[in-house]
Amino acid sequence: MEIFLIIIVAAFINNAVLVQCYGICPFLGVSKKMGNALGMGLAVTLVMAITCLVTFPIYNYILIPLGIEYLEIIVFIFVIAALVQMLEKVIKKFVPHLYNAMGIYLPLITTNCAVLGVAETVMDTTAMETIFHLSAGAFNVGHAVLYGIFLGLGFTLAICLMAGLREKVDNLEINKHLKGFTITMATASFMAMAFYVFALVQI
Numbered sequence: 709m710e711i712f713l714i715i716i717v718a719a720f721i722n723n724a725v726l727v728q729c730y731g732i733c734p735f736l737g738v739s740k741k742m743g744n745a746l747g748m749g750l751a752v753t754l755v756m757a758i759t760c761l762v763t764f765p766i767y768n769y770i771l772i773p774l775g776i777e778y779l780e781i782i783v784f785i786f787v788i789a790a791l792v793q794m795l796e797k798v799i800k801k802f803v804p805h806l807y808n809a810m811g812i813y814l815p816l817i818t819t820n821c822a823v824l825g826v827a828e829t830v831m832d833t834t835a836m837e838t839i840f841h842l843s844a845g846a847f848n849v850g851h852a853v854l855y856g857i858f859l860g861l862g863f864t865l866a867i868c869l870m871a872g873l874r875e876k877v878d879n880l881e882i883n884k885h886l887k888g889f890t891i892t893m894a895t896a897s898f899m900a901m902a903f904y905v906f907a908l909v910q911i
Contacts, residue, residue, distance in 0.1 A: 709841075710840045710841065710842055710851070711854065713839070713840045713841070714840060714851060714854050714855050714858060715854075715858045716906075717839060717840070717855075718854075718855050718856075718857075718858035718859040718861075718862055719858045719859070719861055719862035719865065720862065720903065720906040721906045721907055722859070722862075723862045723863075723865075723866060723903050723906075724822040724825065724826070724859050724860075724862055724863045724866070725822070725862075725863055725866040725867070726866050726896075726899055726900040726902075726903040726904075727900070727903055727904065727906075727907065728822075728825065729900075730820070730821045730822035730825045731752070731820045731821060731822035731823075731863060733813070733816060733820070734748055734752070734813045734816060734817070734820060734867070735863075735866065735867050735870060735896070736870075736892060736896070737813050738810060738813045738867065739867050739870040739871040739874055740871065740874060740875075741809070741871060741875070742868060742871045742872060742875065743806075743809070744806070744809045744810065744871070745867045745868050745870065745871035746864065746867075746868055746871075747799075747803070747806045747809070747810065748810060748813060748814075748867060749860070749861075749863055749864025749865075749867045749868060750864060751795060751799065751810075751814065751817060752817055752820065752822065752823065752860050752863050752864070753857060753860025753861055753863065753864055754795065754860070755788065755791050755792060755795060755817055755823055755860075756822070756823055756826050756856040756857065756859055756860040756863075757853055757856045757857045757860060758791050759784070759787060759788055759791060759823055759826065759827050759856060760826060760827065760830055760849075760852040760853045760855065760856035761849065761852075761853050761856075762787050762791075763780075763783070763784050763787055763827045763830075763831075764830060764831070764849045764852040764853075765849060766783060766787070767780055767783075767831050771783065780828075780831065781824070781828075784824060784827045784828070785818075785824065787827075788817075788818055788823050788824065788827070789818045792814075792815060792817045792818045795814075795817075796814055796815060799814065822859070822863055826855065826856050826859050826860075829855070830847075830851075830852040830855055830856065833845075833847040836851065836852075836855070866899070866903075869899060870895065870896065870899065873895050873899075874892065874895065877891055877895065
């Protein structure tokens with residue numbers, strides 16, 4: 709049951725982009741084409757999953773025992789930066805057209821607040837246990853990674869939906885004053901309102 713709750717909460721109720729408003733820069737910048745949007749979404753998902761896998765034990769078994777948990781943000785940023793550098797090299801080597809399409813937005817995953825946000829969120833184990841109806845001390849690294857994966861997939865869903873809508877809108881005849889950034893922001897706003905419906909679900 710808790711796995712189902714984690715999936716629903718991470719991907720829909722707490723959608724990184726449309727509910728929490730994290731990762732707006734790549735959401736708007738890389739959502740012009742579906743292929744690029746999917747590539748960015750999957751890259752962010754991979755980084756989120758590995759970030760949770762690495763930062764959760766670092767925080768609980770190194771920072772807290774040493775009494776230096778106040779350094780968590782600095783440590784997390786270093787971890788995320790290292791992961792993105794490795795991912796960037798892999799994509800450049802094996803999928804060069806995706807690397808070229810992403811441009812500046814690929815290294816910007818390092819500063820994507822959605823990635824840092826998921827790392828910070830899963831550290832609050834008390835809140836996570838309350839949300840997912842777990843007993844005290846039951847929230848573990850597996851739950852954290854699962855939350856990271858589905859928060860990333862929620863990000864992927866949002867950016868792919870946005871890309872699909874932008875491709876459709878580009879083919880419509882609309883007032884010139886609404887073209888470009890204006891219609892993009894209006895589309896994102898309507899998507900966000902639609903996703904807020906999930907927040908009304910009682911879990």
